[in-house]
């Protein structure tokens with residue numbers, strides 16, 4: 085398994101282009117199942133998750149062609165016919181969002197058998213809201229041997245659906261299914277994340293009738309069929325935020341390009357409060373940090389437009405070196421502090437309290453050590469910490485990172501970071517060569 089080696093202490097200078105969003109790309113790929121015509125996704129990130137979902141879609145009969153065009157990397161997905169509506173455990177367990185093929189398969193064919201999902205181990209992450217929403221749309225759902233068996237032989241039908249709490253995945257899942265339902269569906273308490281808007285707009289370009297995406301009430305008038313389209317994947321706000329925090333941690337001056345600054349507004353406010361100098365342009369964000377120490381700032385994760393849970397670990401890394409004590413509250417997932425013991429190996433001072441709260445007391449320095457990446461964003465947090473730690477940090481188990489960050493070493497080393505990938509089982513003693 086690959087590892088990342090970092091030599092901390094070098095300020096970053098340069099441009100970092102932000103890729104298309106993983107969390108949008110994978111839903112858009114699933115949405116392509118809703119039509120027999122080709123869907124061309126541009127500004128596509130090439131990630132372990134997009135590759136894995138591609139393999140799953142191929143099992144259903146999707147033909148996939150990858151190329152490069154005017155809007156970056158492209159993936160053409162074409163499913164003239166669903167040849168199988170079976171999503172096996174081995175593929176679905178590796179990535180939570182692959183469960184979202186259930187709705188499109190069901191809407192298009194009237195039946196599907198999909199394994200219960202896996203994904204980052206940051207909480208129990210049940211799929212009850214997904215299944216209740218599909219049932220409300222008229223699906224008959226059975227579960228046995230770890231599989232969901234769904235049937236709607238006469239098609240799905242529109243319904244009024246109130247989510248008891250906000251779920252990004254359940255909103256996206258039910259939204260896709262509702263596009264082909266008979267009649268009108270209204271979702272209340274829907275998620276408002278930018279990736280939902282991206283999905284809804286792409287579905288509309290395919291001929292769906294979705295309105296209200298980006299607000300808590302989404303209305304979908306079902307249509308008989310959808311057509312193909314070309315769609316540019318929205319920028320990855322989590323990747324953008326991660327590099328903004330990396331620049332703040334390492335010092336120097338970094339300009340993020342191909343980004344929509346308004347999507348990371350809350351993060352940038354928190355970084356300004358901490359003492360970073362931040363300027364935004366139409367599609368750029370510049371982060372500058374001088375030699376002084378940053379100030380401790382508190383954060384609480386919330387649904388969009390609040391502070392993103394997917395940036396909590398990376399922000400905590402920044403706070404480990406800030407002046408004072410900061411409180412980090414995690415309200416979305418019940419087990420998303422797995423990075424804390426790993427940051428402690430680097431010398432951070434953090435105590436986790438009951439109820440999803442961590443107190444971070446800034447220390448004068450971090451020192452390089454071997455650490456273990458436990459999930460995707462935790463991996464990014466360890467990379468950020470390693471950029472400032474004295475000496476060498478080795479991040480083990482980087483396959484998590486490869487799920488969601490395209491060419492991370494390339495992007496950071498282009499700005500002067502001393503970072504490299506150690507392939508496979510390179511012995512630790514060879515690391516200093």
Ligand SMILES: CC(=O)N[C@H]1[C@@H](OP(=O)(O)OP(=O)(O)OC[C@H]2O[C@@H](n3ccc(=O)[nH]c3=O)[C@H](O)[C@@H]2O)O[C@H](CO)[C@@H](O)[C@@H]1O
Nearest residue numbers: 107181209210211212213214250251252253254394416417
């Ligand atoms: C692939 C993808 O887009 N992943 C993102 C998505 O995950 P995901 O879609 O899994 O996140 P949700 O918004 O659904 O989860 C929010 C909370 O609801 C709970 N829940 C969810 C569904 C359900 O049926 N029952 C239930 O109890 C979850 O356990 C969690 O505690 O949104 C999260 C919150 O912004 C992000 O951290 C993830 O990066």
Ligand SMILES: C=C(OP(=O)(O)O)C(=O)O
Nearest residue numbers: 180181203204394460461
């Ligand atoms: C938690 C994440 O991914 P997933 O939902 O696929 O596990 C993430 O992107 O941070």
